Amino acid sequence: MPVTFLQAAGGAILLRYAIVLSQAGPKLILTHAWTASILIALALWLTDRSLLYPNLRSPLRAFPRVPATNVMAERPRGKTPLNWFRQFPDADAVVMREPLGRMILFPTSPEALRDIMSTNSYHWEKNPGIRAFLGRVIGFGLIMAEGEDHKKQRKALTPAFNIRHIRALGPLMADKTQVLVEQLEKEGGVVEFSHWASRLTLDIIGPAALSREFGTLTSDDDPVAEAFGELLDPSPELITFMVSNMFLPQWFATRLPVKANRLIRVHCSKLRTLCRTILNEKHDGLKQAEEGAEDDILKNIVQSGQFTDEEVIDQMLTFLAAGHETTASALTWSMYLLALHKDVQARLRAEVRGSGEVESMPILNGVCEEVFRLYPTVPLTIRQSMCDTIVAGIGVPKGTVALIVPYAINRHPKHWNGVKTSSADEKSPGLSEKLDCEEFWPERWLMDGRINKHGGTNSNFCETTFLHGPRSCIGKDFAKAELKYAIAGLVAKLDIDIADPEREVIAGGTVTTKPIGGLNLRMKKVA
Template identity: 45%
Template structure:
């Protein structure tokens, strides 16, 4: 709502002061004190502004008034608290005819938009990217967890940071990491076998089958990959169950309903006010304690690298072995800024793939025929888990690529995000006033019938597979969609995820290793899995699998 913006209130205050001084100057209202006269004038100004913002502007003046609209009032909190997050926008995309924008009204008739087609998504994420920013309340809260790194920076600060960090994520560097990713995947396979043997299914003796909860293992694997890549630190969380770094991320990102409510409160209210709300104190303490610990770890690693650099204990090539060393050599960031970047890479760099690996296991349990065909493809390409793999092997397997792409499409790690116009701009041919908030919803866009037809919500890895003139199966990267904006799991343009190729490579390794070594089933085939999570997407119930070791691989 326009009058809720600080500048609008300040304008009202200034106008009231001027009006009151003028009335006193000309001698009107004798006997009134300045205070009472000011209060009266301010109330009138405020009331007029309220009348304009709520009853006149939205219906008769706003350039958004004629857009296709969702009936009734829908708050952003409703979308945030929806399960799964993105269900309502997908329903609107399916049911409301539109030309790229759907309009809905929140409290006090404030206008909100949802982008639905190629042109709208192109304008927001590419053409007019820097006309939009993440709302300050959301940024302020998320910065407590991941710092003001690349994800939360805006404007020129973002341009500078992205330019400095992009070289570390070129495709040549990513492909050089496949060896590390495969080695860590093999460590995971060994631990999964141990857990399965130690937890046989009821009525079965200990053997090559057993129970495994996959979400925690997926998170530990990806943490042990991003640690060496981002900062040269192997956390060894796969082999050390008592691992404070892994436990801290688990405590922060636990997919509970309570955490989702907590997120909503902190996105809607200023931090100082959110801390005063009864019942939220425990979660604020969890965030403060765990992020405080993670920040101290990152500061320690930065300090160690600074000392090594000053004393010339490491050469340039050794320092450039990880992202932190690479950007330290450029000399463009202070230590606090480096810590913010490390927190961002640690959180985003391992949570994206951990979530995707968990959902990949789930989908392959639901589609055992796909799981079996994928295993055959993996065994035909990679002789054993201990064989060295090449990037070409992993990137050229059609079904592996198709499964990973479908997982990322159907279960985006961040199912919805919000942008706010910081100036008047144009989206899909419509004038969008400054202050308007637009929802980008990967969960809905990635399943939208506008892009994917009637099968948009179905798991069909084959949509990512072509057949060449010789009848050979080959990888495609579009899934049959008419535009690359049909899948926005990693967004696009200047604000796209800088680590998207890293995440895809890591997911290929992890899925190839797990499916190659194990046959998977749900422990309870009748269990209903709910898409939950506060910041990221996780199964509320966890992912409880029966895993059977495939001998000889």
């Protein structure tokens, strides 16, 4: 086992004092007793923390151990944990031990994930530093809430996301997608698509959540799009600053003279001012015509009576950020995968151009589910146990850090490898071949031509894009509907190709998963 610098230093100090004390006698012992006791205690503490506890006493030693690495900085985030899951396919979790002995848990099995996300969900909370960083960017709304505060907010907000209300937004989603198609046709040739995806989803969430038209699809100068574009840009500076918030006290982190702090301070101030203006307009509208006020998520929140104005503004920021940027990420990866798989694109176009509702189109639903599986919008989530708890039958002590990695979980070979059977409309039905966990295959989500909810696995916890349990994404149905309408509208009218096939597309991102350097597509009108 490698010896760390601190362990070596501690051993050297103990040896030095042993020699000095044996030579100098009682006088030196009395003179330096206080210093010696501190150094000895420090050395013993480091030895216990680095060697004895992890190897002999920690209950986490029951799980396979993997070498320490910086999983937060790698691209795509989740690449190394996926390799661990391949190495230990039957493990409930793997444990990474950091140099000073801290054990980080990576849950892998449905049982372990169920314990953390559902059974004992409120035993786990976000890292305080990351929570503070994200709260500055997307507001201290539902996503950032913990414990009883989260239960209260979830209960108050759930009615605003009922499926009937979401389905009623279908025409809005279709109309906005048509505006995007028209803009792309005007552009012609090659476009950087991730930029357009964000503009589309922002133009949908604006009227759907706030009854506010942003008009970002038809305007080149929009402060909302610009603010979120810079705040969520996958730049190395922002990623480094986000990670540093895990370790630095917030009074210090928020005062660092770095670009990331300036961006957050300026853009978040603009966004809060905008949200305050919209909220005041909503209050005025409700006072003047209670029954005639436009029905949106904001109206439901205000009328619940559960939030102060500042708390409502936090919720508005959360919905604006999470409600547009996550789906924009999924839409970008949808276009990427369809451009790579022209056969799927052709079959999808034929399906969309036929009759039927988006909810009942098998190929469209399969494509959306497969995109969410392969490119989860949030590739990694950090939790910390607030009390002693249980994970897959093993006692886990208070203070344990768990990293839930949807990118790796959604590609776990034990659950997503399998057998691919050719569909009935192919020339040689009944042929089969091995199916790899990282392969894009929408038919996973179909059974006898019908849509399924499990992708061929035996548990919903094999896919964690939207998490599960009390902390699952409240806007999951909204995001799925938005993606379906957007893909259907684009594929029906446009042929999609990779503009530069030689360029490697790598998943990165600060908060959400985005192609580093954007995604250049060649989109042309089809008859």
